[in-house]
Amino acid sequence: MGLFFAEKASAQDWTSIKETFRNIRSVKAEFLQERYLQILTKPLISEGKLFFYTPDSLRWEYLNPLRSVMLQKGSTIQIYNFSEGVWKPEMPQAVEARRMVLAEISQWFQGRFDESKAFKHFYSPGPPARVTMVAGEGINRFIQRIEIILSVKPGVIDRVEIEEPGGSRTSIEFRNVEINPSFSSEVFEKP
Amino acid sequence: MIRSKGLDICLLGFLVLSVGCVSPPKKTLVPGSPDDLPGCYAIFPRESWESVYRIEATLRGGGSSSLLGVTKGEPSERRLQSLLLTPEGFILFDAELSEGGIAVRKVVVPFDSPAFARGLMEDVSLLFLPPQAKPIAWGKETDGTMICNWEDRDDSHTEIMGSMDRGWRILRRDKEGKVIKKVVLNGPFVNGLASRVELRAFKPAPYRLVMTLVQPSP
Numbered sequence: 495m496g497l498f499f500a501e502k503a504s505a506q507d508w509t510s511i512k513e514t515f516r517n518i519r520s521v522k523a524e525f526l527q528e529r530y531l532q533i534l535t536k537p538l539i540s541e542g543k544l545f546f547y548t549p550d551s552l553r554w555e556y557l558n559p560l561r562s563v564m565l566q567k568g569s570t571i572q573i574y575n576f577s578e579g580v581w582k583p584e585m586p587q588a589v590e591a592r593r594m595v596l597a598e599i600s601q602w603f604q605g606r607f608d609e610s611k612a613f614k615h616f617y618s619p620g621p622p623a624r625v626t627m628v629a630g631e632g633i634n635r636f637i638q639r640i641e642i643i644l645s646v647k648p649g650v651i652d653r654v655e656i657e658e659p660g661g662s663r664t665s666i667e668f669r670n671v672e673i674n675p676s677f678s679s680e681v682f683e684k685p
Numbered sequence: 686m687i688r689s690k691g692l693d694i695c696l697l698g699f700l701v702l703s704v705g706c707v708s709p710p711k712k713t714l715v716p717g718s719p720d721d722l723p724g725c726y727a728i729f730p731r732e733s734w735e736s737v738y739r740i741e742a743t744l745r746g747g748g749s750s751s752l753l754g755v756t757k758g759e760p761s762e763r764r765l766q767s768l769l770l771t772p773e774g775f776i777l778f779d780a781e782l783s784e785g786g787i788a789v790r791k792v793v794v795p796f797d798s799p800a801f802a803r804g805l806m807e808d809v810s811l812l813f814l815p816p817q818a819k820p821i822a823w824g825k826e827t828d829g830t831m832i833c834n835w836e837d838r839d840d841s842h843t844e845i846m847g848s849m850d851r852g853w854r855i856l857r858r859d860k861e862g863k864v865i866k867k868v869v870l871n872g873p874f875v876n877g878l879a880s881r882v883e884l885r886a887f888k889p890a891p892y893r894l895v896m897t898l899v900q901p902s903p
Contacts, residue, residue, distance in 0.1 A: 538899075
């Protein structure tokens with residue numbers, strides 16, 4: 495699906511952003527997720543951390559309120575939940591359901607917003623610069639649009655906003671983002 | 686969409702434990718003092734409420750699944766809305782129970798069978814709504830433990846026993862008196878909600894849920 499620009503003049507900005515993302519090999523960050531549901535007066539707050547290594551290794555870990563980790567290394571995906579003092583593997587059906595989620599997240603950290611098969615993309619130079627991803631037919635029953643707000647620091651995503659039909663939404667704020675840090679590949683293999 | 690019949694009859698499709706049926710003996714009660722009757726409703730929230738529970742389900746063969754359960758209750762209207770979410774916040778199931786029945790708002794495979802929706806909303810109702818009729822018998826023991834017994838239209842029974850200090854137990858019995866569901870609620874109780882809940886179902890499909898209160902509000 496193609497990339498759509500909010501303004502013609504922003505084309506050069508987009509090219510330089512893509513170039514910056516091309517230099518990213520790895521990312522390490524913490525995140526704060528706020529889940530706004532229509533039936534809850536207060537958002538459901540989760541905290542976690544992530545590790546990414548290009549092109550398709552990702553560790554997306556929640557520390558609370560549920561301790562859970564999604565691990566992707568190539569086409570292998572594992573999910574573990576920490577329960578009764580040990581890590582327990584998630585049901586295979588639940589693992590498959592997350593495959594698309596992990597693929598989308600991996601593309602964000604590489605700036606490959608234009609490679610999503612499920613979303614149409616629009617770029618706005620801002621400030622703050624943002625990429626708006628509008629869901630195509632089918633997936634729009636679950637997600638309407640995703641806003642990726644870019645930091646002034648090259649290659650860093652500040653925040654992601656996910657809007658659903660019916661008014662529910664999720665905000666993920668990234669903190670302490672490190673670009674191209676070194677870490678063991680074991681983080682993508684073991685909970 | 687291919688789905689096995691087994692998924693249709695199992696709560697959560699896969700929440701199956703190898704546990705046997707146990708049937709604690711029924712206590713013989715007579716209608717108690719009217720002053721004690723409010724005690725039969727002590728574990729059910731009276732005002733509008735909402736909650737987030739961490740749900741850990743143990744599976745047949747040792748597998749497990751962890752989900753978030755979000756529920757909002759309007760006791761005066763006997764209305765409950767329940768959502769099941771993955772840890773990352775993806776909604777797997779969203780339904781409302783009211784006098785008009787169950788309305789499913791959003792659902793994904795394998796949670797899309799009517800049997801699953803019915804089973805889940807029955808469990809939520811058992812935990813958060815008192816039976817509609819007045820108890821047929823109730824009493825308060827010398828140590829303060831309340832015991833209450835409701836009879837349903839189909840001759841099934843719901844028994845509640847316990848106290849806010851020591852926790853509560855809910856038993857659902859079929860018309861033959863066998864326990865089909867057992868719930869243990871432990872405090873501290875926050876805005877009327879138990880901090881820890883364990884639900885075991887024995888019939889028709891066995892499963893076990895352990896629920897921990899994450900966020901009570903308002």
